[in-house]
Amino acid sequence: MAKGDVIIKTFTVTGTSGSYVTGDVIGAEISVSGCVSATGGSARIFHVSATDDSDVMGACDLMFAVSTASPAADSTAFAPSDANNKLYKGTIELPGWVDVGGARRIEWNGVVGVYSTTTTLFLTTVARATIGTLAASALVIDVWLMQDQ
Numbered sequence: 001m002a003k004g005d006v007i008i009k010t011f012t013v014t015g016t017s018g019s020y021v022t023g024d025v026i027g028a029e030i031s032v033s034g035c036v037s038a039t040g041g042s043a044r045i046f047h048v049s050a051t052d053d054s055d056v057m058g059a060c061d062l063m064f065a066v067s068t069a070s071p072a073a074d075s076t077a078f079a080p081s082d083a084n085n086k087l088y089k090g091t092i093e094l095p096g097w098v099d100v101g102g103a104r105r106i107e108w109n110g111v112v113g114v115y116s117t118t119t120t121l122f123l124t125t126v127a128r129a130t131i132g133t134l135a136a137s138a139l140v141i142d143v144w145l146m147q148d149q
Helices: none
Strands: 006-013 025-032 042-052 060-065 088-094 104-115 121-127 139-147
Touching: 006 025, 006 121, 042 088, 088 104, 121 139
Parallel strands: none
Antiparallel strands: 006 139, 025 121, 042 104, 042 139, 060 088, 060 121
């Protein structure tokens, strides 16, 4: 990958423990390799597209880390240690999901810079509202990244 190249990475969130309340981690931390072109490189997230086939999603935050940050388990309060909190390099708020029949969708456009010591990004999804039970693999998040180098 070269500077300016755009890649799309898919993160699939699987909830396992029923409904969620504000501040709960949704599913487990997810790692996806190849998000940054080179170790020690950087990329900019400029678009996110997410679909919830369970039709239950509400406001949530996407927390991007450069190493495993060991967040809380599924359906428990997000409370990283001070050391792990420093691993989070970008947060995207997804407040207004649109009901599109039997699913919900949301789009986000902006810029979040992410520097990584590896080529992998780690995603933790945190509820910012009460959210119902997610079906297995129902929440799919596509992240568009532009390479900085």
